[in-house]
Amino acid sequence: MRLYLALFFALGISLPFWGGEYGVSTGISILLYTVLAAAWALFTGPSRYLSLATSAFFGVGVYAVALLHERVAWPLLWPLAFLGAGGLAFLVGLATLRLQGVYFTVFTFGLAELVRQLITWGQRNLGGSVGSYVFLEVGQEAIYGLLLFLAALVYLGGEALRRSPWGLALWASGDDELAARHSGVPAVRVRLLVFSLTAGVMGVAGAAVAPRWVYVDPGLAFNPNTSFLTAVIGLVGGLQGPLGAFLAAPPFVLLWDFLSGRFPHHTTALMGLLFLLVVYRLPQGLLGLWKAPLKAPPPSETHSLPPSPAPIQPPVSAPLLRAQGLSKRFGGVLAVAGLDLEVRPGEIVGLIGPNGSGKTTALGLIAGTLPPDGGEVVFLGRKATGLSPEALARLGLGRTFQQVRLFPSLTVHQHVYLPLALRGVRGAEEEARRLLRRVGLEGQASLFPPSLTYLDQKRLELARALALDPRLLLLDEWLAGLSPTELTEGMDLLRSLKAEGRALVLVEHVMPAVRALCDRVYVLSFGELMAEGTPEEVLRDPKVVATYLGVAHA
Numbered sequence: 357m358r359l360y361l362a363l364f365f366a367l368g369i370s371l372p373f374w375g376g377e378y379g380v381s382t383g384i385s386i387l388l389y390t391v392l393a394a395a396w397a398l399f400t401g402p403s404r405y406l407s408l409a410t411s412a413f414f415g416v417g418v419y420a421v422a423l424l425h426e427r428v429a430w431p432l433l434w435p436l437a438f439l440g441a442g443g444l445a446f447l448v449g450l451a452t453l454r455l456q457g458v459y460f461t462v463f464t465f466g467l468a469e470l471v472r473q474l475i476t477w478g479q480r481n482l483g484g485s486v487g488s489y490v491f492l493e494v495g496q497e498a499i500y501g502l503l504l505f506l507a508a509l510v511y512l513g514g515e516a517l518r519r520s521p522w523g524l525a526l527w528a529s530g531d532d533e534l535a536a537r538h539s540g541v542p543a544v545r546v547r548l549l550v551f552s553l554t555a556g557v558m559g560v561a562g563a564a565v566a567p568r569w570v571y572v573d574p575g576l577a578f579n580p581n582t583s584f585l586t587a588v589i590g591l592v593g594g595l596q597g598p599l600g601a602f603l604a605a606p607p608f609v610l611l612w613d614f615l616s617g618r619f620p621h622h623t624t625a626l627m628g629l630l631f632l633l634v635v636y637r638l639p640q641g642l643l644g645l646w647k648a649p650l651k652a653p654p655p656s657e658t659h660s661l662p663p664s665p666a667p668i669q670p671p672v673s674a675p676l677l678r679a680q681g682l683s684k685r686f687g688g689v690l691a692v693a694g695l696d697l698e699v700r701p702g703e704i705v706g707l708i709g710p711n712g713s714g715k716t717t718a719l720g721l722i723a724g725t726l727p728p729d730g731g732e733v734v735f736l737g738r739k740a741t742g743l744s745p746e747a748l749a750r751l752g753l754g755r756t757f758q759q760v761r762l763f764p765s766l767t768v769h770q771h772v773y774l775p776l777a778l779r780g781v782r783g784a785e786e787e788a789r790r791l792l793r794r795v796g797l798e799g800q801a802s803l804f805p806p807s808l809t810y811l812d813q814k815r816l817e818l819a820r821a822l823a824l825d826p827r828l829l830l831l832d833e834w835l836a837g838l839s840p841t842e843l844t845e846g847m848d849l850l851r852s853l854k855a856e857g858r859a860l861v862l863v864e865h866v867m868p869a870v871r872a873l874c875d876r877v878y879v880l881s882f883g884e885l886m887a888e889g890t891p892e893e894v895l896r897d898p899k900v901v902a903t904y905l906g907v908a909h910a
């Protein structure tokens with residue numbers, strides 16, 4: 357890969373000396389689509405939000421030059437194009453990046469057309485004629501040089517982003533948005549930031565190539581083909597990083613040039629066919645040929661850390677969490693019906709009951725996963741109802757899921773590093789390693805979740821939640837499916853969390869663990885509280901025995 361990049365830039369730098377006018381002109385097309393597709397992949401790859409708005413951002417850059425070049429020097433128009441295109445993406449993103457991916461795609465598809473219509477209308481009504489002349493004395497070499505510089509910048513920026521907490525956060529939220537938000541990732545904000553930055557780059561690319569044209573009109577600047585070609589090159593190259601565009605743009609542009617010379621009426625159809633073939637044979641794009649995994653950030657920080665965290669010293673008087681009258685309905689099913697529940701600092705509270713009695717739903721209502729239909733939650737003395745999962749995570753509320761939810765694109769180490777880095781913890785690298793050691797995953801740091809055993813995936817989920825330094829941990833059947841030895845280890849681990857002053861809510865069906873670990877237990881049945889008390893009290897309660905445990909447990 358490094359060799360390919362070195363070759364790309366060596367050829368790129370030397371081309372003006374041997375390529376002649378035609379060579380530089382072809383080089384401009386290649387570099388333009390390299391920049392556009394790399395910037396596109398930097399957002400669409402990790403986020404899985406497929407944008408078809410490239411032509412809108414590119415067109416804003418082109419038009420910035422077309423309208424302002426007589427008053428503002430060309431180099432000063434580059435930052436303006438960046439701000440214009442980035443600003444447009446920011447506004448669009450504010451409205452659409454909360455939507456599910458497919459709506460976003462449809463919206464972005466319409467955006468370029470909308471901007472094109474607006475500019476046409478504006479020019480016709482304010483200026484009299486649609487389109488503008490571009491009288492700029494800029495040589496091909498200058499355009500080429502700027503695009504080559506942009507390509508290098510996008511590559512380096514993209515690589516830095518992928519290793520940064522924000523880049524990891526984007527990958528995590530693309531993998532599993534809910535799990536990411538419960539790990540403290542502000543998913544919408546991260547998407548908005550990267551979408552705006554990459555759109556800004558597309559705007560600069562537009563400003564770079566605008567002087568090539570003598571006359572610019574909205575149809576040229578906001579041509580939807582720009583969006584499609586960018587997406588096709590990005591997909592053919594592969595979405596794992598910016599490099600895919602560097603691999604796919606040169607052959608794609610050269611082939612396009614060749615085919616449009618030989619078969620001018622069939623170029624699009626032939627390229628479409630080729631695209632289908634490539635995607636069919638290489639679903640991960642050309643980058644998929646290199647199986648280099650995403651690397652964990654290299655150990656760079658050397659801050660010394662205490663061997664284990666100092667116990668949290670919460671105020672003992674106030675409850676850590678109080679839920680009152682919580683209810684949730686799914687259609688005709690009342691999953692949780694007026695639940696009152698309290699967790700005090702450092703307590704382990706069990707939440708048990710038959711299948712379908714509302715335990716997972718109750719956890720979701722407490723953690724902000726689901727909005728309640730009624731009732732309220734107070735966490736750390738403040739109203740928590742209505743707070744987002746990421747806000748609650750940042751306050752120190754961690755959770756695991758009944759069905760393990762991890763991020764396939766992140767290494768084991770990155771899973772734990774991400775919440776720590778987002779919280780601004782000093783020495784996050786080393787702290788992540790310490791947490792992995794604590795759950796017994798120190799040897800697996802550079803693996804990806806699919807290569808872990810089920811038990812190790814559960815351990816990783818716990819370590820990721822611990823990276824929030826949680827005051828309260830909600831564990832949904834975390835001990836389920838463990839062998840007797842693993843169960844003993846798991847219980848010891850949970851005891852050690854309690855010893856640090858953390859409170860735990862355990863949704864569990866493993867009764868020996870409930871008996872051994874819990875200070876108090878709530879029993880749910882059909883969404884309602886059936887019993888509450890110490891494990892001994894509730895597990896002997898005849899109602900609980902009859903509806904949940906059966907006579908054998910009495």
Ligand SMILES: Nc1ncnc2c1ncn2[C@@H]1O[C@H](COP(=O)(O)OP(=O)(O)OP(=O)(O)O)[C@@H](O)[C@H]1O
Binds near residue numbers: 689711715
């Ligand atoms: N997203 C949903 N949409 C519709 N119904 C749901 C949804 N989530 C839960 N339910 C229903 O709400 C009720 C409570 O489900 P919940 O998963 O909270 O129970 P549980 O006690 O955690 O069960 P289990 O022990 O099997 O995990 C069930 O009847 C379930 O089918």
